[in-house]
């Protein structure tokens with residue numbers, strides 16, 4: 342362990358309280374113990390992340406982004422300050438459900454017969470049901486402070502759309518959500534949640550935007566994709582002076598806001614005198630994974646041995662099979678070129694139940710730490726994930742979101758490995774959300790209608806043809 346780590350300076354080691362923790366089921370922080378600052382990993386990266394590029398091939402400037410995001414968030418996006426203060430009003434709203442509990446999954450451990458200690462950070466306790474409000478509240482607040490009255494966004498599974506709808510209501514601005522059509526049809530009650538919080542929710546692709554109309558002409562029966570919904574939401578945001586766009590993942594400031602998860606988890610581990618050997622999160626755009634792992638990756642950069650694993654679906658294997666390239670975050674190429682692992686911006690993933698993991702790209706910061714060798718990535722079949730979700734529900738009670746089930750399946754793999762090796766590993770998993778609005782997927786699985794699908798090489802090649810002439814970021 343390196344004593345120069347900024348985390349060890351900030352959170353001094355507590356005495357070993359293992360004896361006290363031996364029968365704990367959950368570790369709770371008091372409200373006054375909540376982190377007051379977010380952690381920005383950009384301050385500690387061994388080599389800086391390559392910049393996003395405009396279509397002219399030059400690094401984007403803050404002004405290039407000003408029609409899409411408010412300047413206070415653009416500053417955060419580009420900041421390399423290690424610690425950024427959480428505004429008191431944002432902290433006050435986060436306190437409605439935070440600090441979130443860190444659970445010890447004792448009953449799951451017992452069912453697996455593993456010597457591993459499995460901990461999970463339960464982000465399903467937020468009003469919208471996932472980690473997404475951690476950044477939604479912050480983004481709504483910064484927009485309102487900048488004078489913005491209206492936010493547009495996309496949503497896949499509906500977790501992000503609900504989170505932003507709730508946050509806009511609590512902060513006092515309007516919200517419109519383009520929801521990927523397949524999820525809109527599969528999850529009608531997510532739409533009702535958004536409407537209950539006062540937001541408008543429409544299926545994407547829609548006829549309301551030029552991008553949506555173009556796609557509908559080309560592919561009238563498309564299930565939609567996050568890439569299409571993002572194009573629609575940005576198109577509407579840039580049309581009005583009082584409107585901006587909010588993104589639920591991928592961008593640096595979203596990763597930043599989510600670090601409250603990992604910062605709390607570190608404090609919780611300090612309380613019980615443990616430290617994880619392995620940290621696991623599912624990865625769609627990368628935000629819940631970054632949220633739990635970046636504070637631990639900081640320690641890893643400073644010499645602490647901790648393995649960090651991002652896990653994704655075999656059907657949408659962005660980190661494991663997508664090349665590291667410059668690509669746009671949306672289909673209509675309205676975003677800058679981001680340095681990221683990508684399956685190609687025109688990639689339309691199959692109609693998976695884990696709608697929040699159906700995204701062609703991966704957060705540039707997550708892609709960069711992968712390039713730096715600081716994290717590993719795995720891609721899992723859908724049925725293994727549902728089996729894992731059922732075992733979790735049968736032992737721990739909570740029904741996880743289909744996205745979260747990927748983290749659970751990877752955790753089970755690690756716990757089984759610990760059993761084979763006879764090692765008492767400490768595993769930390771981000772339990773990114775509950776699945777109470779995702780029961781259609783469970784229904785399909787329980788009726789034997791869910792099958793596995795690994796992306797065929799030919800389809801990946803076809804999709805990557807659209808990005809062949811894009812510039813390449815330098816290898817880290």
Ligand SMILES: Cc1ncc(COP(=O)(O)O)c(C=O)c1O
Nearest residue numbers: 500590625626627628629697774
């Ligand atoms: C419960 C849950 N987990 C994970 C994700 C994946 O998103 P991200 O990778 O940004 O955390 C989503 C996205 O909607 C989600 O709803």
